[in-house]
Amino acid sequence: MTAQASTARTRYVDGAWHRLHPATPLLRGGIWLLAVLLYVGGNLREHLVTLVFGLPDVGGDPVDEIGRHDLVLPAALIVLGVILLSVGAFWLSWRASEFRIDGDDVTVRYGVLLRRTRTAKLDRIQGVRISRPLLARLVGAARVELDVAGQNANVRLEYLSNGAAEELRGDVLALASGHREAEAPEGEEPESVEAAVLTEPGTPVVTVTPGRAIGSVLLSETLVALVVIVAVVVPVLAGLGAGPAAAVSFVPVVIGSVTVLGRRIGRNLRFSVVSTRDGVRVSSGVVSTSTEAVPPGRVHALHIEQPLLWRPAGWWRVAVNRAGHAAGRRNAESERSLAPVATTAEVLTLLPLLVPDLEDQRDLLVAGLVGRGDEGDFTPAPRRARWLRPLAWRRTGFRLTDASVLARSGFLRRELVVVPDARMQSVSLRQGPLQRLLRVATVHPHVVSGPVRTTLRLVDADRAQRLFVELEEIGVGARRRDVSHRWRDLGTQR
Amino acid sequence: MTVLPPRALDAGLTGWRGVSPRLVWVEIAAVLMSAVGGAVVGAFLLLVVPVPWIGWTVLGIVAVLTVIRLVIAPRRVRAIGWILREDDLVVRRGILLSRLVAVPYGRMQLVDVNRGPVARLLGLAELRLVTAAATSDVTLPGLPEPEAAELRDALVARAEERRVGL
Numbered sequence: 001m002t003a004q005a006s007t008a009r010t011r012y013v014d015g016a017w018h019r020l021h022p023a024t025p026l027l028r029g030g031i032w033l034l035a036v037l038l039y040v041g042g043n044l045r046e047h048l049v050t051l052v053f054g055l056p057d058v059g060g061d062p063v064d065e066i067g068r069h070d071l072v073l074p075a076a077l078i079v080l081g082v083i084l085l086s087v088g089a090f091w092l093s094w095r096a097s098e099f100r101i102d103g104d105d106v107t108v109r110y111g112v113l114l115r116r117t118r119t120a121k122l123d124r125i126q127g128v129r130i131s132r133p134l135l136a137r138l139v140g141a142a143r144v145e146l147d148v149a150g151q152n153a154n155v156r157l158e159y160l161s162n163g164a165a166e167e168l169r170g171d172v173l174a175l176a177s178g179h180r181e182a183e184a185p186e187g188e189e190p191e192s193v194e195a196a197v198l199t200e201p202g203t204p205v206v207t208v209t210p211g212r213a214i215g216s217v218l219l220s221e222t223l224v225a226l227v228v229i230v231a232v233v234v235p236v237l238a239g240l241g242a243g244p245a246a247a248v249s250f251v252p253v254v255i256g257s258v259t260v261l262g263r264r265i266g267r268n269l270r271f272s273v274v275s276t277r278d279g280v281r282v283s284s285g286v287v288s289t290s291t292e293a294v295p296p297g298r299v300h301a302l303h304i305e306q307p308l309l310w311r312p313a314g315w316w317r318v319a320v321n322r323a324g325h326a327a328g329r330r331n332a333e334s335e336r337s338l339a340p341v342a343t344t345a346e347v348l349t350l351l352p353l354l355v356p357d358l359e360d361q362r363d364l365l366v367a368g369l370v371g372r373g374d375e376g377d378f379t380p381a382p383r384r385a386r387w388l389r390p391l392a393w394r395r396t397g398f399r400l401t402d403a404s405v406l407a408r409s410g411f412l413r414r415e416l417v418v419v420p421d422a423r424m425q426s427v428s429l430r431q432g433p434l435q436r437l438l439r440v441a442t443v444h445p446h447v448v449s450g451p452v453r454t455t456l457r458l459v460d461a462d463r464a465q466r467l468f469v470e471l472e473e474i475g476v477g478a479r480r481r482d483v484s485h486r487w488r489d490l491g492t493q494r
Numbered sequence: 495m496t497v498l499p500p501r502a503l504d505a506g507l508t509g510w511r512g513v514s515p516r517l518v519w520v521e522i523a524a525v526l527m528s529a530v531g532g533a534v535v536g537a538f539l540l541l542v543v544p545v546p547w548i549g550w551t552v553l554g555i556v557a558v559l560t561v562i563r564l565v566i567a568p569r570r571v572r573a574i575g576w577i578l579r580e581d582d583l584v585v586r587r588g589i590l591l592s593r594l595v596a597v598p599y600g601r602m603q604l605v606d607v608n609r610g611p612v613a614r615l616l617g618l619a620e621l622r623l624v625t626a627a628a629t630s631d632v633t634l635p636g637l638p639e640p641e642a643a644e645l646r647d648a649l650v651a652r653a654e655e656r657r658v659g660l
Contacts, residue, residue, distance in 0.1 A: 426630040429594040449629070
């Protein structure tokens with residue numbers, strides 16, 4: 001690490017505070033300034049014309065009024081004052097914006113009235129982006145953004161001169177990778193894991209049959225709701241003597257729905273999950289087929305749900321939260337569900353592949369999927385919680401296994417959430433007034449954002465407080481043991 | 495810095511440290527600011543809408559809410575507590591809706607120190623922790639500036655020691 005670090009130590013990496021590009025405040029407030037100038041300029045245009053060509057004065061215009069009442073001097077002073085004030089404010093704001101890079105972290109501080117200081121560890125930085133908005137380009141400045149995992153967590157250096165930006169990017173990347181190489185465990189190459197998952201031969205886990213692809217869409221809640229609306233609204237309108245008109249107005253709705261449903265069926269048909277030695281491979285897509293690798297360490301939370309209408313058929317939908325997707329937000333469609341429709345048997349095979357801890361836990365999983373009360377050693381919600389969830393309280397419960405947390409809920413729509421201990425970011429415990437009255441609380445293990453909500457509801461208040469502490473201890477302990485996934489495996493998804 | 499008494503929902507943890515009582519003034523300023531905003535809306539409605547009771551109702555609601563918020567402001571401030579534990583920082587907030595969050599040092603991605611205009615006059619700062627999970631969102635307002643800087647450095651140092659992947 002020291003070798004890289006020393007070569008990287010240039011102008012900016014000296015632990016001293018550096019100012020940003022002098023035009024920074026102008027560029028940040030640039031749009032407004034430009035707008036004001038254009039507005040004023042537009043208004044003055046006629047006066048310039050008048051001044052040059054000596055056209056007659058029509059009156060009533062503020063600028064003319066000023067001239068007529070000998071207020072030119074005060075007006076000029078006011079304009080000058082405003083300009084001086086804004087220049088002063090810009091100068092103060094520039095003086096207040098500084099950044100510093102030393103061996104381990106980057107610190108940025110800015111703001112005159114609202115002072116903000118942001119410190120990021122160099123080894124947390126996932127990448128460096130340089131962008132040049134139009135105004136900045138005019139003065140040869142660039143915005144440097146240091147990507148850090150987390151919502152709204154980027155460190156922005158606005159603005160630097162082009163040369164400085166490039167130089168800084170080189171330095172930061174060199175420093176970050178220096179840290180990375182020092183930290184990364186021997187022989188572990190996340191990129192190769194992903195590549196292996198994509199190329200290895202595997203055995204199919206989830207294959208969607210045509211019957212299931214069509215049936216799952218036909219039994220979806222949106223379609224049923226649509227049918228009900230049509231079945232109720234059309235006769236009512238017909239009864240009011242507006243039959244043909246109503247029928248016509250429904251045509252576009254029906255055509256649109258059929259298109260959407262058809263696309264969904266198509267996607268389901270093309271869908272498959274294949275298991276390989278290092279993780280599962282998900283293929284989907286109607287027009288262009290996309291294939292994604294999901295190594296088990298990349299799964300931050302799992303959600304298995306069964307809408308009421310799917311219950312007779314025994315179908316489930318599986319969704320996951322993945323770190324790379326939290327940042328990327330591309331292909332939201334495939335992000336939403338890992339498997340759009342799978343049978344119970346397929347789910348029971350798939351889950352252990354995604355969360356290795358659940359291997360040989362068939363009974364537990366079945367209890368989590370369809371059980372209620374304390375089946376499968378789940379800790380059920382206390383009876384008094386029925387006031388908050390009259391139907392779902394019987395199925396609401398949680399269970400801690402050796403390396404993950406299971407949350408079961410939903411009466412009409414069965415749900416099971418799985419959070420691997422090692423992926424928990426933090427834990428919260430919440431209690432509102434009603435919950436306090438019923439002596440229950442909500443425990444929430446936080447994971448990276450995605451379609452899965454990982455809350456444990458209706459937990460007995462005392463148990464919840466113990467659970468909060470337990471989860472925190474488990475989390476810290478599990479993280480100590482888990483060394484296989486350094487942050488840098490995130491970078492491969494970008 | 496005060497040591498707070500235990501509460502109903504504190505997960506059995508002890509040694510809660512309170513924030514500066516001066517934070518009350520920041521809260522009051524915020525309440526008054528929003529009261530002014532509400533009053534402007536109410537006055538506008540009173541002037542523009544020909545039905546006067548609409549404007550008066552809005553003004554009345556604003557007044558009642560403002561009084562309630564001013565009355566509970568000191569309690570809200572007293573409810574904020576934090577503990578710097580071996581492996582994590584625990585923060586608690588709220589009286590009606592209690593919230594307790596524990597962030598392990600190893601999971602922290604960023605530490606922000608923010609100072610609003612009123613807080614700065616009182617020499618206070620707000621600490622904000624960011625993890626990879628958007629739901630974490632831990633803010634700890636009302637720290638005296640030197641203490642905030644100290645805590646920030648301590649947190650950054652511990653994050654460094656216990657760093658783990660996602």
